[in-house]
Amino acid sequence: AQSVTQLGSHVSVSEGALVLLRCNYSSSVPPYLFWYVQYPNQGLQLLLKYTSAATLVKGINGFEAEFKKSETSFHLTKPSAHMSDAAEYFCAVRASGGSYIPTFGRGTSLIVHP
Amino acid sequence: DVKVTQSSRYLVKRTGEKVFLECVQDMDHENMFWYRQDPGLGLRLIYFSYDVKMKEKGDIPEGYSVSREKKERFSLILESASTNQTSMYLCASSFGGRQQETQYFGPGTRLLVL
Numbered sequence: 055a056q057s058v059t060q061l062g063s064h065v066s067v068s069e070g071a072l073v074l075l076r077c078n079y080s081s082s083v084p085p086y087l088f089w090y091v092q093y094p095n096q097g098l099q100l101l102l103k104y105t106s107a108a109t110l111v112k113g114i115n116g117f118e119a120e121f122k123k124s125e126t127s128f129h130l131t132k133p134s135a136h137m138s139d140a141a142e143y144f145c146a147v148r149a150s151g152g153s154y155i156p157t158f159g160r161g162t163s164l165i166v167h168p
Numbered sequence: 169d170v171k172v173t174q175s176s177r178y179l180v181k182r183t184g185e186k187v188f189l190e191c192v193q194d195m196d197h198e199n200m201f202w203y204r205q206d207p208g209l210g211l212r213l214i215y216f217s218y219d220v221k222m223k224e225k226g227d228i229p230e231g232y233s234v235s236r237e238k239k240e241r242f243s244l245i246l247e248s249a250s251t252n253q254t255s256m257y258l259c260a261s262s263f264g265g266r267q268q269e270t271q272y273f274g275p276g277t278r279l280l281v282l
Contacts, residue, residue: 097276158210
C-alpha cells in the first residue's frame with residue numbers, strides 16, 4: 055500500500071521568499087515520487103520526479119526536491135518565489151514493482167504576495 | 169510535445185442525462201486514466217486502462233463507465249448524470265511498462281450538472 059500526505063492545504067509566501075511545500079509518503083517498497091503543478095484552469099504538468107538516481111532532483115522553473123528515505127519525505131523547494139509560481143502543487147507516489155497507478159496527495163495551493 | 173486533449177473545457181448538463189467525455193492522446197501511450205478533482209480532495213481515480221478494450225476500476229467508479237476502442241482514445245461515460253457528479257474531470261496518459269513514467273494530463277473538463 056502507498057499513501058501521500060501533503061502538509062498544509064495552503065501556503066502563503068512573499069515574492070522573493072523561500073518556497074517550501076511538504077510531502078511525506080508511505081510505501082512498503084522503494085518509491086517513485088513526483089511533483090506536479092496545476093496552473094489555474096489547466097491540467098497538471100510534471101515539475102520533477104525521483105526515480106532512485108540522485109536524491110536531489112532538479113525540475114523546471116527553479117524548483118527542486120530532496121528524497122530523504124529516513125524521513126520518508128520529498129519536500130519541494132524554490133529559493134525565491136515569483137508571482138507566476140502561484141498554483142496548485144501535487145505530490146504523487148508510485149511503488150516500484152507495483153501497479154502503474156500513482157497515489158496523489160490532496161494538493162497544496164501556493165499563494166504568492168507581491 | 170505530448171498532447172492530451174479533452175473534448176470540452178466546460179459542460180452543462182441536466183440531471184439524468186447521459187454524458188460523454190472524450191480524451192485523445194497523440195503519443196501512442198498504453199496507459200490512460202480518468203480522474204475527478206474536487207477542492208480539498210485532490211485527484212481521485214475513476215478508471216484506468218492499460219490497453220485497448222482493457223479497463224480497471226479506480227477508487228470511485230460508481231456512476232461511471234469507460235470505453236477504449238482505440239489506443240489513442242479513452243471515453244468516460246456518466247450513464248445518468250447527478251448533481252454530485254459536478255466536478256473537474258481530468259484525463260491523463262503514460263507509457264506502459266515502467267512505474268516511473270510521467271503522466272501527461274489534458275486541460276480538464278469542468279462539468280456542471282443541474
